[in-house]
Amino acid sequence: EAGVTQFPSHSVIEKGQTVTLRCDPISGHDNLYWYRRVMGKEIKFLLHFVKESKQDESGMPNNRFLAERTGGTYSTLKVQPAELEDSGVYFCASSQWTGGEQFFGPGTRLTVL
Amino acid sequence: GENVEQHPSTLSVQEGDSAVIKCTYSDSASNYFPWYKQELGKRPQLIIDIRSNVGEKKDQRIAVTLNKTAKHFSLHITETQPEDSAVYFCAGRDNTGTASKLTFGTGTRLQVTL
Numbered sequence: 156e157a158g159v160t161q162f163p164s165h166s167v168i169e170k171g172q173t174v175t176l177r178c179d180p181i182s183g184h185d186n187l188y189w190y191r192r193v194m195g196k197e198i199k200f201l202l203h204f205v206k207e208s209k210q211d212e213s214g215m216p217n218n219r220f221l222a223e224r225t226g227g228t229y230s231t232l233k234v235q236p237a238e239l240e241d242s243g244v245y246f247c248a249s250s251q252w253t254g255g256e257q258f259f260g261p262g263t264r265l266t267v268l
Numbered sequence: 269g270e271n272v273e274q275h276p277s278t279l280s281v282q283e284g285d286s287a288v289i290k291c292t293y294s295d296s297a298s299n300y301f302p303w304y305k306q307e308l309g310k311r312p313q314l315i316i317d318i319r320s321n322v323g324e325k326k327d328q329r330i331a332v333t334l335n336k337t338a339k340h341f342s343l344h345i346t347e348t349q350p351e352d353s354a355v356y357f358c359a360g361r362d363n364t365g366t367a368s369k370l371t372f373g374t375g376t377r378l379q380v381t382l
Contacts, residue, residue: 158311186368197272198312198357198372211369246312253368254361259304261311 157181159260161247167266173235176263180229180249186210187230188250188257189222193243201245204230205253237267270295272360274373281348282381289376291358292340298360301341302370303332307354315356316343348380 160179168174180187189201201220202212206227215222219238224230234241244264248257271294281287293301299320304312318325318332318341325332329348334341345352355377359370 188369190370190372195375197274197374198359198370200369200371203369211367214369250368254300256302256314256317257370258314259312 159247159249159258161245161260161263163263164261165264165266167268168237169268170239171236173233174237174265176232176234176245176247176265178230178232178247178249178260180247181251181258184249184251184258185227186250186253186255186257187224188248189230189232190246190248191243192246192262193240198246201232210253234265237265239267241265242267270298270360270362270371272358272371272373274358274376276376277374278377278379280379280381283348283350285348287343287345287348287352287378287380289343289356289358289378290340291342291360291373292338293360293371294339295360295362295371296339297362298371300361301332301334302359302361303343304357304359304372305354306357306375312357345378348378350380350382353378353380 162177187204192198200214203210204224221233244262246262247260302317305315306312331344358373
């Protein structure tokens with residue numbers, strides 16, 4: 156069974172540019188989560204989808220971040236415009252049911268210069 | 269909201285020794301506590317978890333203990349091996365209702381030396 160995949164693995168952009176991260180969850184997993192780890196700190200929750208609906212977006216830092224999951228399959232996280240403090244590793248995770256084990260992707264390392 | 273603190277941030281042990289990582293949480297409603305291991309360049313992977321109706325859980329060389337009254341839980345690794353070297357994250361979650369986000373600690377970098 157394929158695990159959670161994320162694309163790209165690395166992204167280097169300049170401040171003010173736009174970046175879109177993609178996550179493909181494990182097939183059949185209705186729950187999809189985005190997390191972020193900034194500068195060696197804790198992994199912080201961003202938001203949670205159940206199918207294509209946003210269940211919890213309490214962790215989204217500001218309106219420069221937009222997450223979508225059209226069709227309830229893969230998800231995208233767009234940062235526009237990117238700021239220096241957005242640098243970090245963005246993880247996606249999925250679970251079969253709400254409250255189930257969360258399987259993590261390898262992460263996307265975003266560097267904003 | 270939930271706050272999880274994790275100590276130590278780095279830990280170096282000799283092969284064969286035991287390693288203990290401790291976490292505290294703030295939200296008494298949290299009832300599920302997973303531990304994730306992230307090896308260098310790889311994804312975080314669940315290694316063990318414990319629910320609030322259990323005080324201890326063991327899986328081979330790994331064990332987790334939970335003290336609900338004190339709101340702390342610990343990961344114990346016995347007979348450490350070089351492949352145990354990784355960053356370990358504790359987390360807490362309130363599993364009631366529709367909430368399912370994990371609140372993580374800041375991670376512990378474990379180095380097992382020969």
